[in-house]
Amino acid sequence: MKIGVCAKITPDADARIKVAADGQSIVLDGVKFGISDYDEYAIEEAIRTKEKHGGEIVSFTVGDASADKQLRSGALALGVDRSVLVTENPGDPLGIAKLLAAAIQKEGGFDVVFTGKSTIDQQNFQIGTMVAELLGWAHVTQVTALEFEGNQFKATRNMDAGIRQVVAGTLPAVISCEDGLNTVRYAKLPDIMKAKKKPLDSVGAGAIGGDAGAARSSVGNLAPPPARPAGRMIEGDAATAAKELVRLLRDEAKVL
Amino acid sequence: MSGILVVAEHSGGTFKATASELLGKASQLGGTVYAAVLGDAPAASLGGFGASKVFQAAGDFGTHDSGAAADALAAIIRAADPDIVIAPASYEMRDVLPRLTARFDSAMASECNGLRIDGGKLVARRPIYAGSIESDVTISARPAFATVRPNSFDKPASTGASAPVESVAWSATTPTTKVVETLKPETRGIDLATASKVVAGGRSLKSKESFDSVIRTLGEVMGAGVGASRAATDAGYADHSEQVGQTGQTVAPNLYLAIGISGAIQHLAGMRTSKVIVAINKDPEAPIFQHASYGIVGDLFEVVPALTEALKNA
Ligand SMILES: Cc1cc2nc3c(=O)[nH]c(=O)nc-3n(C[C@H](O)[C@H](O)[C@H](O)COP(=O)(O)OP(=O)(O)OC[C@H]3O[C@@H](n4cnc5c(N)ncnc54)[C@H](O)[C@@H]3O)c2cc1C
16 A cells, blocks of 8 residues: 655644744744654554555655654654655645645555644644545544555544544545554664665655645734633532532522 | 625534524624524524524435535535634534635634634634643635634524525535444433533542442533543543543533542643633642632542532532
8 A cells, every 4th residue: 555644743742832922933942842643643553554554654744844853753763664844834724735735646646644633733633634625535534443445444433422433435535543543653773773764855845846825824812821710719528518619609600 | 795604513403502602603793694504404593593594405414424514515605605604613524624625725713712803804712732822813815714612602592583594506526435333422411522511530530430420420410511531531430532631522611520630731721711610639739729710629529429419409
């Protein structure tokens, strides 16, 4: 199978994110970057798919030229065969999706492309579905189990109210990966050394025939969430405190 | 034509609470309000929440085929020609709107909790970085798309008015996927994501049995949805779909009870915008108390049964 995977470089999940003085961006000093958590599931699923069905894995990233560091340690060292890094900075999600779709099309011949369900920075839940639309492919989001048979696939996805659906379709497809799909592996030192020699192409939009277009939206006015009004502690033994809580919820907060 | 098109979701013909919530908000934003309905539901009744016209597409959308939903909504958007399209941030719409955004070469703000119009453009407020920051997304293309988290706005009561319904023809162009099986969770009470009250338990419940007898019993008495911390779902006390937080559900009920939950940042990401938060924890230093409107320091195995009793007698 020819397997694609889209991966974004974002601040680590445990990084303390602060808003910059201009209120339009975040403070990047001292923040560590890595492959976005859900994209790690996408990379893992690509590797598992290759282990089972054979083939080749190509990863696609739209981002800064410095992303090559994280791609070597977080994608190539794990089992991705080649990486394509599109060094552009589109201003909106559709712009990113257009460049990814162009890069995937330029490379051609894919059976499946994996993405994370969303990235942990902007949390847009958009890219995978947009890439599928731009390529004219099927897609399934928030997938927690997956099987391939010939040119058919069967995916289990999360839905509202705890419902899970098993969805079947025909390849090529974009599969966006949810927590629980797999357990990610970590790179071993020899693999990190070998990854240094694996092909990583840094390209501009022109080289892949892509055009993000002018940004259709912008992000700004960043601030911490509004502070909550100070809370109140309720004293007394269990029975007293419970009764007082019911009274406050009913008469003061009016939520019962 | 121009205006705001609200996607009114329904479950087997009964409109979800998000339908009135989003129509109410759209009416406040100004301009003409339209509603879009997929499949069989009493479309005209949406006039009671401010829709001046309803566009309805016939078809079997009950199987949540998001490709078909995207094609039908695209036809409705062409017919209504709105400036703005808003839909609930449900799993299905999460799946459908990005396709439409790409199809109409526009932009989308996902999982918003505030909407306003500024200089003729849609400005959507939304959390990023696991809820530690909020941001505005300003959309300059048309139609602007947004999904809104449940319980972000007030739900108006119906005026009883009815709206004209236009039926819209559509054809399938998206490569379809077929739903071959639907798996319902074992425990199914009130839908956690849209519940107006949520009772959540953590690791401290110690077993599935005590989670059921303490947390679910309180949930039943309160008429609340049941949630859990990741520690509780990982330990098997509650279903994975009941996990609240960064990697689980995001909820914003009027009332959230965090019981024996420490208040880790990843848990807060899923519930910090709840209107009233109650924390019950035996550790007075637990971080959850910093976010609580009301707090009780005590043993949950004593406090929660007393609370269940007090609610029964209230
Ligand atoms: C990438 C990532 C994603 C994550 N995503 C999520 C997520 O989506 N949701 C989530 O919840 N977590 C998530 N976590 C885990 C999170 O960091 C915490 O570990 C988890 O929320 C802790 O659950 P808890 O509060 O039940 O357990 P603990 O942190 O162990 O807290 C238990 C609490 O119970 C109290 N307690 C104990 N006994 C009693 C008693 N008898 N009476 C009253 N109080 C008692 C204790 O004082 C303590 O405060 C994630 C972690 C990572 C790294």
